Amino acid sequence: MKFGAMFATHISDWQIVRLAEDLGYDHAWVPDSQMIWSDCYAVLALAAVNTSRIKIGTGVSIAPTRIAPVTAHSIASIAALAPGRVFLGLGTGHTAMRTMGMNPMKPKAFREYLRVVRALLHGEEVEYTLNGETRTIRFMHLERKFVDITQPIPIWVAANGPGALRAAGAYGDGRISALNEPPAMVHQSFELMRAGAAEVGRTLNDDFHTAALTTAVVLGPGEKLSSERVIDQCGSQVAAALHYCYENWKLTRDEAAIPPAIHNTWEAYCAYVEKMATPEHKRYLQIHEGHCSWVVPEERRFITPEAIETFIMAGEPEQIIERLRAAEAAGLREVTLLPPMDHARRVFRDFATHVIARY
Secondary structure: OEEEEEOOOOHHHHHHHHHHHHHOOOEEEEOOOOOOOOOHHHHHHHHHOOOOOOEEEEOOEEHHHOOHHHHHHHHHHHHHHOOOOEEEEEEOOHHHHHOOOOOOOOHHHHHHHHHHHHHHHOOOOEEEEEOOEEEEEOOOOHHHOOOOOOOOOOEEEEOOOHHHHHHHHHHOOEEEEOOOOOHHHHHHHHHHHHHHHHHOOOOOOOOOEEEEEEOEEEOOOOOOOOOHHHHHHHHHHHHHHHHHHHHHHHHHOOHHHOOHHHHHHHHHHHHHHHOOOOOHHHOHHHHOOOOOOOOOHHHHHHOOHHHHHHHOEEEOHHHHHHHHHHHHHOOOOEEEEOOOHHHHHHHHHHHHHHOHHHO
């Protein structure tokens, strides 16, 4: 099992990557969401020249906001600063697009995007279509090290839906799930990725990477999930899950997709959204306030023990370790933590001291 540290991308917080390296984390993921955070590649550049061991990458880079050649060139530029230590996390843009009131990239377009990025990072010529025109492209001037693709840059695809999972199997080297999936769901996701790999004549190797995005709170003896400290340290991730579920429900009206853990608060949450002061046509500007960064005070009431238990790894050290071992047995290779920004250092230290050191 590998352990990843992800944090709200603030240009001044590149030092968290160095802290994660010192604490023994394997990977540092830097998210890309242009309307709410700093630029991920600027932060990665600072992290690259101030660390020496930890692997660094995007968590995740957003396909619809950057054309495929730009994404490939951006991560390959970081690789020139930290050769052999770079990965590319890539996704369709749930948060980055929703915060502009737009939908994420469609699976078919995302699959094509992955195809182009993969070919470029492998040093190949590839047919690329932009604005209706198709041309052959490749990286030039490689010998001058403007970018560095001499060592592999794995592509880890953010995928939860069937189309994205198939695309991950077809063109990815790994996958990160947006929510903390139970073992049974991990198995289902693998089946879809294997099917996607078969469509292009690939077979998923044993080194195909699988990561789950969550966060963790190490409880003290007898501490309850309803404690203020627990809500402070994991509430932003639970709220982000609510935002995700609401946006998905608004798009599909599929009640079956609402997780059981939020059934008891779902009507109240929807009513809360309907009463927001922001006009409906631009309500997305308020729905995602604090997204993955802090808990908006009005949303604390939705951070229930049931939701925490589902979306978060919370428990005393041995309880968390037991859950991790079950997830690893099901095929998970990494757990990635994204705590609220004001508590990130404490969460990373607690988890490293009480879980990673004993795992």
